[in-house]
Amino acid sequence: MAAIVILGAGVMGTAFSVLLADCGHKVFLVGTHLDKDLIQGIREHGTHAKLKVRLPDGVAPFTHDQLGEVLSNPPDLIVFGVNSAGVEWATDQLTNYLQASVPILMLTKGLAVKDDTICILPDIVRRRWTGHGLQVGGVAGPCIAGELAARRDSSMVITHPDAALRDWLVRLVNASYCHARPSQDIVGVEACAALKNFYALGVGFANGLLTVKGPAENGALMNNVAAGLFVEAVREIRYLIDFLGGDPASVYGLAGVGDLYVTCQAGRNSRMGKLLGTGLPYSEAKAKHMPDETIEGAELALAIGATFQRLLEQRQIARAQLPLAITLLDAVCRDQAVQIPWNRFYTAP
């Protein structure tokens, strides 16, 4: 049995707490200041208001002001369940309270800019950390939180730079419904997990076109369009992983095509992609239809857009390899109407 602190009580952090408790671990689920109501709800009813599941006894809920108390006994593992905007805050909290180094596993997904280039979030945490040496891994994969929390068969990839720790982490989540596999490619897996949200916006264009044009007279939908966008997304993610220094093959596994597949079936990124596909400018789609929702794929575009543009201009990345990414960035960062650049798709690698 391990003692595990999860920082962030959103749907993914909490679903992971269910999994860990099911595996016999003692879980300290610590909400951020944004999670007060969720933690309060768990205390009162035993259920998480958004995830809509009853939490097992092995999960103990805490508010963010109790973090010091929780960390007074260093746990075996700390899991980051905050959203991408909360990574630096969470890291600072830990440096305030932790005396010894504890392995960190990130559920949080995204890319960030540091020193004028694009990097994965575990690198942000490592660089910001002012305490002892720190090793950061991550979890990725086709794993919708609500399904994991409902104990439906779910697959995931676990990365960590330390091979022994990686294997230990895989054994840690050994529930019958959880199918975890190790990977040593932290950069590739984390990049896949972040980029799938971004590219799911693009695959979502197909539903937008369907909304505008409707089914054809013979009942035809837009599945061919969606599949074409899916292929181009996979091709471009591969290219970007290679640029970021990861293993391009990661895009063909759970964290890549698997997670992209599941992300394209439903969710906020798909819905925003559909709105963009109808021809709406991003600012209007966001303000009118999804004002209070965090759209991770669009957040990613806004976070890396300017740097991406500079990398294109300096030819560190090739415009010809990234037509869908450029279309997406033009839509989100410059409010341009979407036109799918079919004739630039499927460039040979």
Add this chain to the structure above:
Amino acid sequence: MAAIVILGAGVMGTAFSVLLADCGHKVFLVGTHLDKDLIQGIREHGTHAKLKVRLPDGVAPFTHDQLGEVLSNPPDLIVFGVNSAGVEWATDQLTNYLQASVPILMLTKGLAVKDDTICILPDIVRRRWTGHGLQVGGVAGPCIAGELAARRDSSMVITHPDAALRDWLVRLVNASYCHARPSQDIVGVEACAALKNFYALGVGFANGLLTVKGPAENGALMNNVAAGLFVEAVREIRYLIDFLGGDPASVYGLAGVGDLYVTCQAGRNSRMGKLLGTGLPYSEAKAKHMPDETIEGAELALAIGATFQRLLEQRQIARAQLPLAITLLDAVCRDQAVQIPWNRFYTAP
């Protein structure tokens, strides 16, 4: 302008005739003996009864007994639009009537057994051909016939052993809504196109499980299950392409993940997979629910099942690399109830 004979007036052959006519070619659409009513309908109303589109003027309909007449002037290209069971019949028809060699392009997808091993359909045609030297290529990709015929953006891969012919074929389908790319990997592309039907049965299991278990109390569906099956399908197709002598990278393009994606969204293979996922034996699912439908993925299993078994026993292919294929073959060829072998999935390549 080219003169092109399409043999087979099913939905895919006819959708391709629309594309070719839109590109300015003269198309002779010759139905098989099974297509009499369809050809009759086209003559009377100008529309194809199953595809539900009006055919352009450039498409001229013929019945199978007119094939000799049609071929009396050798066309520039012959397209096979028959189903996989009709390939040998179609080849024999051509050897009866054709005096000169004409390039052949196959829409028909499948694998077959010849000389006790598994091979792609263009090889079957080449071996059966008794006339002049013959070069056979194929079309694959995420291309639902009804959507292509409705002129919705559709992507495809065109293979042919002759590079100049391959490029000519790509130029031949240069409609604004058609995004064709050449590939020299005939084996890999054809294997992808055939195996996607087979593996779509497997991804369909997720919908069957959802039917049995229903949504969870928190509304959770089975998308994580579907995505996991999708990843394993991609991994196994890659392995099988390598065994068959193709380029494993083809699975990551239009003919592979693209066509698998679109095939998993809808269609007969998905529906049969769903039935199998509920626990129904194949024979019962077929007889009760889909008695009059050709399920290409199941036909493939029945065609290659015994040979596949022998290849496993002789360790020419590795059991550990093919857990989903084995589950599917056990279901279709041996009527065994489906149990997803999660712990054998995602084996490292």
